Amino acid sequence: MPTRREFLRAGGLALAGLAAPWLDTRLPGARLLASAAVAAADRVAEIRMRSDALGSRVWFDPIGLRVMPGTTVRWVLEGNVHSATAYHPSNGFASRIPAGAEPWDSGMLTEPGQSFAVRLAVPGVYDYYCIPHEMAGMVGRIVVAPEGADVDAIREPGQATGGLKPPSPAALAAFPPIASILRGGAVRL
Numbered sequence: 273m274p275t276r277r278e279f280l281r282a283g284g285l286a287l288a289g290l291a292a293p294w295l296d297t298r299l300p301g302a303r304l305l306a307s308a309a310v311a312a313a314d315r316v317a318e319i320r321m322r323s324d325a326l327g328s329r330v331w332f333d334p335i336g337l338r339v340m341p342g343t344t345v346r347w348v349l350e351g352n353v354h355s356a357t358a359y360h361p362s363n364g365f366a367s368r369i370p371a372g373a374e375p376w377d378s379g380m381l382t383e384p385g386q387s388f389a390v391r392l393a394v395p396g397v398y399d400y401y402c403i404p405h406e407m408a409g410m411v412g413r414i415v416v417a418p419e420g421a422d423v424d425a426i427r428e429p430g431q432a433t434g435g436l437k438p439p440s441p442a443a444l445a446a447f448p449p450i451a452s453i454l455r456g457g458a459v460r461l
């Protein structure tokens with residue numbers, strides 16, 4: 273049977289120990305159970321920050337994504353210079369993330385392969401943008417919804433801006449419909 277050290281290595285993260293402190297990996301079947309626990313506690317979704325060769329077309333891929341609460345979303349730069357930045361007063365815009373959720377701003381990513389990650393715990397819709405390309409409509413939308421969520425209750429964010437800056441017209445036109453994200457799990461351009 274695997275030792276605890278081997279189990280942790282197999283799980284990939286020391287988090288495994290936190291996720292399943294009750295597991296005795298010396299017991300038959302424990303390793304399988306442990307893998308399931310790791311999967312639940314350590315969901316990661318990836319979004320690529322893309323651009324065509326000339327930099328005239330820029331986009332998040334996928335532009336729309338549904339994830340379970342607690343998922344870590346990681347943005348990875350493929351080329352050009354991009355950021356992943358939540359629409360939120362702390363970033364100079366009216367909020368388009370759920371009340372009580374933590375806003376984020378990756379700052380500029382400049383080297384291919386560079387990445388930035390946030391963990392999204394609060395259910396709801398998160399709209400975000402790329403600082404240098406917001407006016408060009410480089411935005412993305414993440415819907416955090418647990419299994420069996422009442423999807424009809426999920427609302428478009430940011431109807432009232434409270435006098436704060438709304439997204440640019442190009443950005444507003446680019447957000448994928450929530451229904452498309454829920455239907456497909458991901459929306460790609």
Ligand SMILES: [Cu+2]
Nearest residue numbers: 354402405410
């Ligand atoms: Cu960009």
